[in-house]
Amino acid sequence: MPSQQLKSLVDSVAPLFAGEAEVFRTYWTWSGRTNETDRLWLLRQARKEVWDTPLGDQRGLYLGPAEDLIADFPKIDIEIPREEILERMEGLYEEFSHYCAYADAYDVVRGEGEPRLSPTRLKEVPDWAENLAIRDRRAEIKKQYGTAGERACYFTEGGYCTLFSEGMKLAGNGGVDDLIAKAAALVYEDEFGHMCKGIIGLDAEDMSGADWDLMTELSVELAGMRIDMRNVQFSFPLSAERVAAIKAGDIEPVVFDFEKVEAA
Numbered sequence: 001m002p003s004q005q006l007k008s009l010v011d012s013v014a015p016l017f018a019g020e021a022e023v024f025r026t027y028w029t030w031s032g033r034t035n036e037t038d039r040l041w042l043l044r045q046a047r048k049e050v051w052d053t054p055l056g057d058q059r060g061l062y063l064g065p066a067e068d069l070i071a072d073f074p075k076i077d078i079e080i081p082r083e084e085i086l087e088r089m090e091g092l093y094e095e096f097s098h099y100c101a102y103a104d105a106y107d108v109v110r111g112e113g114e115p116r117l118s119p120t121r122l123k124e125v126p127d128w129a130e131n132l133a134i135r136d137r138r139a140e141i142k143k144q145y146g147t148a149g150e151r152a153c154y155f156t157e158g159g160y161c162t163l164f165s166e167g168m169k170l171a172g173n174g175g176v177d178d179l180i181a182k183a184a185a186l187v188y189e190d191e192f193g194h195m196c197k198g199i200i201g202l203d204a205e206d207m208s209g210a211d212w213d214l215m216t217e218l219s220v221e222l223a224g225m226r227i228d229m230r231n232v233q234f235s236f237p238l239s240a241e242r243v244a245a246i247k248a249g250d251i252e253p254v255v256f257d258f259e260k261v262e263a264a
């Protein structure tokens, strides 16, 4: 059973996770959706899968962990237990497979004569201001707020995986929708696990009331920023008024699956 504090954290963030889901759900059948907007969001998603980290590490999801693993080699089983190293290698494998999933989808719909995607090319893909703002804020939170801050970063890492759960619903539509659904299915379980990193063991650990408040406040802030980031990534399927209404609570919250979290 989740504690009262965990329930209250989830209650605060669940409407914002639903807001992020609404961006995708609206986009799939939106009149503004074109091949061009599909290419743009897939490109940006592939970029995120290489370069955007939960704690704002500018080295990205591949290079950062790989460099750290090499640097930590002499410390294995002296300062750092082997299990932790293995877990980090698994994380690296998973995140790289997410890049592969979205890059594969993008490469099918890419422009004629356009070369295949690569992490190097993606580094040159212009980041959008709302995405950059989250990365910088995550780095700041990690620096300023210690464990409660880090937990908020992990907890909001994938926005309750709604891009993947909503994307999976496109399966069977054919064409690009099937590619999107395939990528989403590949990523969904992994990212659910990554989100759990923010909340697993939370009830057992001694987080003070102030820590819970801080984690909740930071999670709400990050989850709200995610809606703007996604709305821009998908070429504004939601109006500014609708985004404001969501943030003000005019939405049915996502139903949080505590059992799935506990099983993770």
Ligand SMILES: [Fe+2]
Binding pocket: 049, 094, 095, 098, 187, 191
């Ligand atoms: Fe990922």
Ligand SMILES: [Fe+2]
Binding pocket: 095, 157, 190, 191, 194
């Ligand atoms: Fe992840």
